[in-house]
Amino acid sequence: MNLEFPLSQLPVGQSATVCQLQTSGSMRRRLQDLGIIHGTKIECVLKSPAGDPVAYRIRGALIALRKSDSKTILMNP
Amino acid sequence: MITAPLLQLNNTSALEDYNIKKEHPTDCIIALAGNPNVGKSTVFNALTGMHQHTGNWPGKTVTNARGICSHHGKKYILVDIPGTYSLLSHSKEEEAARDFLCYGNIDAVIAVCDATCLERNLNLVLQILEITPKVVVCINLMDEAKKKKIDIDQEKLSTLLGVPVVTTSAKRKAGLTKLMDTVEQLLSSPPTRAYCxxxxxxxxxxxxxxxxxxxxxxxxxxxxxxxxxxxxxxxxxxxxxxxxxxxxxxxxxxxxxxxYQTKEAFQDVIVSSLVKQAEKIGKAVLHFGNEAYETRDRKIDRLLTGKLTGIPLMLLLFAGIFWLTITGANYPSQMLSQLFTFLEKLFYAGCVHIGLPTWVCEMLCSGIFRVVGWIVSVMLPPMAIFFPLFTLLEDLGYLPRIAFNMDKAFQSCKACGKQALTMCMGFGCNAAGVVGCRIIDSPRERLIAVLTNSFVPCNGRFPTLIALITIFFAGSSPYSSLWQALYLTLAVALGVLMTFLVSRFLSKTILRGHPSSFALELPPYRKPNIGKILIRSVFDRTLYVLGRALAVAAPAGLVLWLCANVQIGSQTILTYISQFLNPFAGWVGLDGVILTAFLLGLPANEIVVPIMLMAYLSKGSLEEASSLLQMKAVFLENGWTQITAICTMVFCLFHWPCSTTLLTIKKETKSSKWMIVSALLPALVGLILCFLIHSVSRLFY
Known part of the structure; x- marks a missing residue:
């Protein structure tokens, strides 16, 4: 059964692990610099008033990502 | 012998910024590198005794600052490199930072890390160790880590990395002597077993x-x-x-x-090797005592960025700041103004006493001295209140939350949410805001932020807005200061709205493109140090902005005086200009004098109102209306209506930026073309809006 889902669907307060980055070029590099690689645990922490961007806890830091970027990060529960 | 040539493949120019000369052969160049917002600038300031501006948001340092630190009689040239997450990336700043570390002829690197977020910081440390083994790891913010019950095994980390590790709390100046001792030791005996x-x-x-x-x-x-x-x-x-x-x-x-089939796959392996090794080292040295340390921050965040509360609280906060600025500045402004009138008389008497001709006395006193006095008394008090309040927000960590709240709106304009940060800096000074635009990665989005920065009023324009609001709209009821703050907030909101519209317009026309990626770090809320805020905002910001304003005000005062006193035929130059502009100004609800005042006010927006008064009263010098009532009388006599006031305020919000800002834009964009666009864009918006307001109002009156 395929349980992969994009990071943008992770509800506030829950966490999951990264299984794949579907973006390329400079954003892929940025995400990797923040420590988002296969197996990284990410927790969804906070939504902005408009619901986008959303802040995630990534390796101890709170990072806001836009939906257009977070939907390219595939997660495993 | 074969030596490796410098591998500087894409930009040698990036190194230009880092051109450092040793004064003495024994001087050492030490680079300070680290992730954004780890307190690098605080460490730098504490070591060098300098006042590099610090603030609780990532990307604060946009230019590399350098300073001298003397330790045991030896001179160290410290270079504060803008914070980067990695040295692999391809943004201009990160490349420049990497090139400097590789080829900048440095003697050692201090790698500053955030103790509360060590694992990610180690990623950068490993990358630095790939460049040079001469590294001292400085774990800063130890006080914060202690509060969060994060324990770091310093010795083990040092053994694992093979380089010295020092812990500091730079804000409280703890551990800094140890840090420089360690740097000294490192230079005499470089590490031999640095982590590979x-x-x-x-x-x-x-x-x-x-x-x-x-x-x-x-x-x-x-x-x-x-x-x-x-x-x-x-x-x-x-x-x-x-x-x-x-x-x-x-x-x-x-x-x-x-x-590895693709270049991407190859890079992935490189990056994940680094991240995994940092993770492994992190796991070995970190112990978390209290997982729930964040609850306080999250509670505050739920309010400040909440769906229902986020935006209203933001507006309320700004209205509050404006209210405090306006009410607080009133009284000291009057005092200063009286003081300067008194001093001017003394100064004039002095000039006469030493036997200067009358016209020189006039020129010095009524020309230069009066303009300078006006600017100090109008600008200093609001700045001395506004800047500390703003610095307070900055230190608390609220500014990135503003960007977080507003990003969606910028996103729909295909711009970057970090533009909210540069916009906020623009409230202080547009020139500072333009320089701040360097925190935006994408060149297209950076240019949008640069071109629209002057759409929010800077400190030089607040006094004009406040004066007009007070005279024509707020009245003198007991709650007038609240109304003032409300109207001013509305004016600022109009500026912000136009920023969005123009950003969107630019994205659809000359700067077409898609929004680039966006990753914004939200730092923990930090308890600000009130004393430091006061010192820093007064000395670094208030006096700096004031000094700059005065530097242009003195010559501007001279030019103004000449315009108002040199007669051609029976009229002064000032009268000629304003009569020439009068018909055109009439179309947009202004008059020749107002337009002339904005033109002559190019060096500093603060002198716009004084020029108007001077021209209306056909006096040869700036007129200080001793009270706002008097000012109102002058305006009314010269045919002002509420519509004129509205048009003037709109034009004050949207016209050409001041000369300092224009020069800064030219420097930042390296193009005269964009400088001209940045002057024409707001001017056109202002003229169109004024024309509309004027035309609509004529339908009703």
């Missing part, structure tokens, strides 16, 4: 076979050059004089291409 980042076997074998060509260099440099060569798509011709190297390179590249 290892990669999966195919990459390792490629690196070592290429590294054999650079054996004259030390091990780190050889590995570094080999790895950089492997990351190139084509063999760099700078290396072609090294025999056989190109063949080996081709062979190794082929092998790697078989293993």
């Amino acid at each position: 980042v290892t990669y999966p076997q195919p990459i390792e074998s490629a690196i070592s076979s290429l590294a054999t060509y650079f054996q004259e260099e030390n091990k780190t440099t050889a590995r570094r050059t080999a790895k950089q060569l492997l990351e190139q798509n084509e063999f760099p011709k700078e290396f072609s004089q090294i025999e056989n190297l190109e063949n080996t390179w081709n062979h190794e590249k082929e092998l790697l291409n078989e293993q």
Whole structure:
């Protein structure tokens, strides 16, 4: 059964692990610099008033990502 | 002997910023590197005694600052490099930082880390260790980590990394002597067993076979050059004089291409090796005592960025700041103004006493001295209140939350949410806001932020807005100061709205493109140090802005005086200009005098209102209306209506930026074209809006 889902669907307060980055070029590099690689645990922490961007806890830091970027990060529960 | 040529493939110009000369051969150059917002600038300031501006948001340092630190009689030139998450990336700043570390002829690196977020910081430390083993790891913000019950095994970390580790709390100046002692030791005996980042076997074998060509260099440099060569798509011709190297390179590249199909896959392996090794080291030295340390921050965040509360609280906060600024500045402004009138009389008497001709006395007193006095008394009090309040927000960590709240709106304008930060800086000074735009990665979005920065009023324009609001709209009811703050907030909101509309317009026309990626770090809320805020905002910001304003005000005062006193025929130059502009100004609800005042106010927006008064009263010098009532009388006599006031306020919000800002834009964009666009864009918006307001109002009156 395929349980992969994009990071943008992770509800506030829950966490999951990264299984794949579907973006390329400079954003892929940025995400990797923040420590988002296969197996990284990410927790969804906070939504902005408009619901986008959303802040995630990534390796101890709170990072806001836009939906257009977070939907390219595939997660495993 | 073969030495490796500098592998500076894409930009040598990036190094220009870092051109550092030692005054004495024993001077040492020490680079301060680290992730954004780890307190690098605080460490820098504490070591050098300088006042590099600090603030609780990532990307604060946009230019590399340098300062001198003397320790045990030896001089160290410290260079504060803008914070980066990595040295692999391709943004201009990160490349410049990497090139400086590689080729900047530095003697050692202080790698500043955030104790509360050590694991990610270690990623950068490992990358620095790939460049040079002469690294001192400085774990800063230890006080915060203690509060969060994060325990760091410092000795173990030092053993694992093979370089010295020092812990500091730079804000409280703790650990800094130890840090410099360690740097001193490091320079006399460089580390011999620094951590070496290892990669999966195919990459390792490629690196070592290429590294054999650079054996004259030390091990780190050889590995570094080999790895950089492997990351190139084509063999760099700078290396072609090294025999056989190109063949080996081709062979190794082929092998790697078989293993990792794409360049991306290859890079992925490099990055994840680094991240995983940082994770492993982090796990070995970190112990978390209290997982729930964040609850307070999250509670505050739920309010300040909440769906229902986020935006209203933001508006309320700004209205509150404006209210405090307006009410608080009133009284000291009057006092200063009286003081300067008194001093001017003394100054004039002095000039007469030493026997200067009357016209020189007039020129010095009514021209230069009065303009300078006006600017000090109008600008200083609001700035002395506004800047500390703003610095307070900055230190607390609220500014990134503003960007977080507003990003969606910027996103729909295809711009970057960090523009909210540069916009906020623009409230202080547009020139500062323009420089701040460097925190935006994408060149297109950066340009949008630069061009629209002057759409929010800077401190030089607040006094004009406040004066007009008070005279024409707020009245003198007991709650007038609340109304003032409300109207001013509305004016600012109009500025912000136009920022969005124009950003969107630019994205659809001359700066077409898609929004680039966006990753904004939200730092923890930090308890600000009130004393420091006061000192910093008064000395670094208030006096700096004031000094700059005065530097242009003195010559501007002279030019103004000449315009108002040199007569051609029976009229002064000032009258000629304003009469010439009168018909045109009439179309947009202004008059010739107002337009002339804005033109002559190019050096500093603060002098716009004084010029108007001077021209209306056909006096040869700036008129200080001793009370706002008097000012109102002058305006009314010259045919002002509420519509004139509205148009003037709109034009005050949207016209050309001041000359300092224009020059800054030229410097930042390296183009006169964009400077001209940045002047025309707001001017056109202002004229169109004024024309509309004027035309609509004529339908009703």
